[in-house]
Amino acid sequence: MTEETPMGLEANREALYALMLEAEREKALAMLLDHARRHGFQSAVSEVLEPVLERAGEAWLRENLSLAQGYVAGKIAEDLLVAAAEIGGDLKLDVKGPVVIGNVEDDYHSLGRKMVAVFLRAAGWKVIDLGNDVAPSQFVDAAVEHGARVIGASAMMLTTAENVRHLRTEIDARGMGGRVQLAVGGAVFKLRPDLMQEVGGDGTASSAIQAPELFERLWAQSLEAEGA
Ligand code: B12
Known part of the structure; x- marks a missing residue:
């Protein structure tokens, strides 16, 4: 070559x-x-x-x-x-992760989430994409099944962003807070920057292009939390 x-x-x-x-x-x-x-x-x-x-x-x-x-x-x-x-060839796909992503319960705005999946995959992440309208228990069950340290929840509307709170509760109720980091994103999080913390997210990014960097940071935070 x-x-x-x-x-x-x-x-x-x-x-x-x-x-x-x-x-x-x-x-x-x-x-x-x-x-x-x-x-x-x-x-x-x-x-x-x-x-x-x-x-x-x-x-x-x-x-x-x-x-x-x-x-x-x-x-x-x-x-x-x-x-x-x-x-085929030398591209290293699926070398990081896995991570789980999906649109929160009642949210059907799939476009942003699909873009996040593409950019994560291009950066080498193995992505388990659960699709639209994902219940909190489904997110956490998938994280447990695949050993994911990051869950990415997409919500486009204020009403559906409120459902991220239930996902936070589910993660904490199973004693997985810290080990499983919660990334949130979607149009409404760009409009209201405080919302990420209000609903219990661990981090956010305003576009899919920034998602790989965010997931790297959250993955490292998960490792730190487990080592602490
Ligand atoms: C397209 C669209 C739809 C399409 C969705 C098609 C599809 N397959 O995705 C359809 C027609 C289905 C739809 C339906 C509805 N919609 Co709509 N929709 C939109 C619209 C115009 C664009 C959304 C979009 O796709 N943007 C393009 C993507 C690429 O950008 P993005 O979603 O922001 O995602 C980027 C980032 O946010 C980030 N990101 C996204 N997710 C995540 C996740 C993580 C973890 C991270 C890190 C980053 C990240 O990366 C993405 C790529 O860069 C917005 C208006 C707007 N300006 O946002 C309204 C909007 C979101 N919809 C709205 C509403 C009200 C509805 C309906 C209730 C309308 C109705 N009366 O039926 C329904 C509800 C459906 C539901 N329950 O989900 C409102 C929400 C109001 C609010 N703030 O609460 C908006 C804001 C329009 C408005 N101004 O009123 N909608």
Whole structure:
């Protein structure tokens, strides 16, 4: 496998970012696959895709990225994961975790949660996605069954965000607080920053692009809590 020069890598990242902004999904995938053919999928993800997603995440925080562009970024990451799974190769999938995610009880806003799953998987996390309308006991049962240290609960509305309290209660009632960390997110948490603490979350992120960083932090907190 030939070495990529730093200049070549930088040019690839610039090109991918531009394709992302222009919603050129097929061209972006072709570019990443070309890189993967020459340098491996691991390099395509860690040296090209991830830095571009980080840049997109920063742009998102500064509100320089639209929802549509964020969505395209997620789709490009998903396309690469699908291609890597089909073609095989050196990509290290499912090397972190597992983690459990789902929309809380009565919440059917699946789009945000699906994007969170894609970005976590692209960062190497094994994700158990329980879907919509997940009861507190289902979340915790799945965490126990799979040995997950982080549960990610998505809630889009104020009414359904209130259901996160029941999930907090369930985790604590089973004596799993600290070992199982509770990540929360969704539109309403962006509108009301205090809500995360009010409903008993351990952390939140305002977009799927920031979710891998949050899950890393919460996973480390879980290990610390267990060691303490
Ligand atoms: C699309 C949509 C729907 C679709 C959902 C389709 C689907 N399959 O997802 C449909 C039509 C089904 C729907 C239904 C309803 N909706 Co609606 N919906 C929306 C809308 C327009 C966009 C939501 C969305 O998909 N955003 C795009 C995604 C990518 O962004 P996101 O959800 O914020 O997720 C990102 C982050 O928040 C974060 N994130 C998300 N989850 C998590 C989890 C973790 C752990 C982390 C770390 C991060 C994270 O990452 C994501 C990606 O970056 C919003 C308006 C808005 N501006 O949000 C209203 C909105 C959420 N809906 C609303 C309402 C009221 C309803 C209904 C009650 C309408 C009705 N009368 O029937 C129903 C309720 C359904 C239910 N019980 O869940 C209200 C909620 C009001 C409130 N604040 O309480 C909103 C805000 C609209 C409004 N202004 O009134 N809705």
